[in-house]
Amino acid sequence: MNHSAVAATTSHFRDRKRYAWLVSLLIPVILGSGAFLLMVTGDMRAVWLPVIFIYVGVPLLDMVLGEDQTNPPESAVPQLEADTYYRYITYAAVPVLWISFIASVWFLSTHDLPWHAQLALVLSCGLTGGLGINLGHELGHKNTALERWLAKIILAPTAYGHFFIEHNRGHHRDVATPIDPASSRMGETIYTFVFREMPGALRRAWHIETERLGRCNQPVWSLRNEILQPALITLTLWAVLLVWLGWVALPYILIVSFWANFQLTLANYIEHYGLLRQEKSPGRYELCQPHHSWNSNHVFSNWALFHLQRHSDHHAHPTRRYQSLRHFEKAPQLPNGYLGMYIVCMLPPLWFWMMDKRLIQNVDGDANRIHFQPGKRNTLIRKYGLCTGEGATA
């Protein structure tokens, strides 16, 4: 009887999060509601409600709703991966995010607003763009032509199409090593990291794509260049917006795009902070393990971000779909969801206070397993009394 019960559990697995993933469609609608609230209420303060919801409401919801550490049974994963319902949610999010971006730029460009209302709308729209990069991340890892094209399309509005190459073929190869511009180091602030991450990502993407095109005997400046493909979509969209709305739209497009892309920088900063893969031989590193990524099982932000926060499993199995990603018992855990930690990392002393002790605990106090900011290694080893191993010096 017990055996039957177990078999029934596996064969009739019901995904409790199945409909919760629709939250990922709701969040951009909430973010885009600022202008609507302003028109309905006539109160300029109303445009701040979506921003407050994201930066205060979501971390609070994460605290209240808590964490979910359950995993689908492995036997149910093939069925879960094949279920097209989950894909349709990601497909549906593409037009939602595009419309939200265009509508926000239109509203900003055509309404005379005080600076604080403009700021709120730019932040909201940038956050929506950040959701677009998150969606592009999920889609870009898949092997179907449709999903890979949708990834390029959704990365285009904020001019971050190179992420499609950079992340899959650069970051996933080099993650948690000193050569990765998208892995942050212990003692490095977000404001230092952004100047390493943004240009470093573009350089690495271009280098990888140039190499591939070289092997294919194709010119770099061709339509086969998978960085130029989304860049052309960007240029077309921006040109249409400028012809339609005039030059007044340009600063909004640029600032919104920067804020959207900075959301990715924030994610990169917190996902691997201080964690280090061991170098087996010069230039060759151990495989990326669950203990090389920071995770969060907080349910609400996971629904909003397609399980991005189950990051260890994502790096171990990048092609696994969001609905199948698993919690690992020994994987490093963050005290709140990514959106809550975004706020924390923008306040470096608070970030170091919250995270350095967690990092040290996760590496058992072993300095050789920590990815230090150059120049801060000795100071941090002394400050925390870290173990440097036999023969090593602090």
Add this chain to the structure above:
Amino acid sequence: MNLVLQCPECGYQYDEAKGDKNEGVAPGTPWKSLPEDYACPSCSVRTRDDFEPVADTETPPAN
């Protein structure tokens, strides 16, 4: 002898007879002749020596 190899992580398969056009690897290119750090074009997690043979045939490489 023609090898077909598979990425143990994501299941991407490399058929030596076919090569990989998108990666600029010509048909008939032996897997072992690719650089040691050649990463799986699909997942980038595994490199050349991690790949496992799934077929070993006498079929000559296609021209």
